Amino acid sequence: MSRLVIENGYKSIKNGIDETRILLDHIQLTIEPGEFITVVGGNGAGKSTLFNTISGSLPLTSGKIKINDTDVTLKAEEARARYIARVFQDPKMGTAGRMTVAENLLLAEKRGQHRGLVPRKIAARKEYFYSLCQRIGNGLENHLDTPTGNLSGGQRQALSLLMATLTKPELLLLDEHTAALDPKTSKNLMALTNEMVTAENLTCLMITHHMEDALQYGNRLILMKKGQIAKDLSAAEKAQLTLPELLLFFEDDL
Template structure:
C-alpha cells in the first residue's frame, strides 16, 4: 500500500473574514507498513490532514493517491473499504444501542454492501470471543452488552478492534487514547503497537505525548502552521529526543 499526497492545500471559510489556510502545499508519501506518529501544536492541521485523507474534507487543491489510484474526489463512504479510523471521543465510531457483538459484525462488513438484518451473528460469536479475550478491559465478557453501557476505555478498545478486525490498507488514529486515564491509555497504546506491527498495517497516529511519538512507530512527522517541518524515519527518528522535537514547535 502506498499513500501519496501531492501539493495538498486546505482553505476553510473561503470568501469570508474567517478564511484560513489550514494545510499548505503538503507533499507526503507513505510506504506499505509505515507507522507514523504525527505531532503538532493545536491548530497545526493534524486532524485536518486525517480528514482530508479519510474523505470527510475535500482539499482545496492537490491530489491524493492510494496505491497509485486518484481518490481525491472519492467519498468518505467509498474510502472506508480501505481506510479505517479511530477517533479521540470514545462515543464516535460505535453504535451505542447495539451490542458489542453486533458492532463487531458491522465492522467485518466495512466498505461492503450491508442490509438492515444482522445476519450470521451466531457463527461469528466464537471468533469475536477469541479476539476480545486477547484485549484489555474484559470485553470478552460483554459481547451481549449494549455498547452505550461500556466504560470509555472499553468502548475505545472496541473501536480499535472494529477498525482492525478487517485489515485496512490504512489506519488513522486521531489521538485515540487522549480521553482515557493513563493506565487505560498505555494499555491501548501497547495493543495498538502490537497489532499495527504484527499485521504490518500502514498507520498514522496523532499524539500530543512526545514520549509516545518517540517510542512508537518507524517514522515521526511534525506539522507546524500547516506545513511538514520534520519527517524523520530510520536512524534519524532513533536519534530524536524530546528536546529536539520541541525545537520544531516554535514559529
C-alpha cells in the first residue's frame, strides 16, 4: 500500500478577469512508506503549492489525493492532521509562543485526536518530555517550563520537529524548515532531522533551497519546474548526480 498517491493533481487560480495561472500542472506522484524525498525547484515551481494541496490548506482544482488508499481529496486540513505533520520555514508557525515547551509537547501528543475537557496531567509527562528533549542536544530539556516564545530560533524549530514526529505521522512535510536559521544551526538541525527520520523510518517530503542538503539527505530527489515534476530521481540516480549538474537544472530558468 502506497503512503501517498496524487493522481492528475491540477491547481489553477484566477489571476485577473480572463487570466488563469497554473500552479500545479497534472502532477502524478506515488510515495512508498519509508521514503525520504527531497524536493527542489526555483521560485514559482510549485513546491509550496504541492505541500499545501497535500496538507489540505489548498484544495485541488481537479485530481485526487490518497493517503494509505484513503481518498482525502475533499477532506479538510483538520481531518488530514491525523495523517500529516508539517514543519514550516518560520519557527513561530509550528509552536504556540505563550505556551511552555511541555505544554506544546502535550498538545502535539493529541494531534488528530478528539480532545475533551479532561485534566491535562502535565506533571506526569515531564520526565518523558525531559528525555525527549535531551535527544536534541541544544539544552531544550532545561526549558520545559519556559514559554516557547522565549526560545532561540534554533531551539524553537527543533521543538517544532520534535512535536511533528512525536506521534510518528504517516507523512512528514518539511517546508524549508532550516531556511530561517544561521548556517551552524541549520546544519545541526538537518543532522537531527536525518537521524529522526531514519531512526523512525518516517515517510518524509522535504523542500530545501540548500542544494548540498538535497544531495546529501534522503533516498529520492524530485525537481520541480513550472508546476510539474521535471525529474524524479531514485537513490541510485541521485547518488550519481553532482552539485554542478544539479545547479544546471536551475540555469534553464534564467
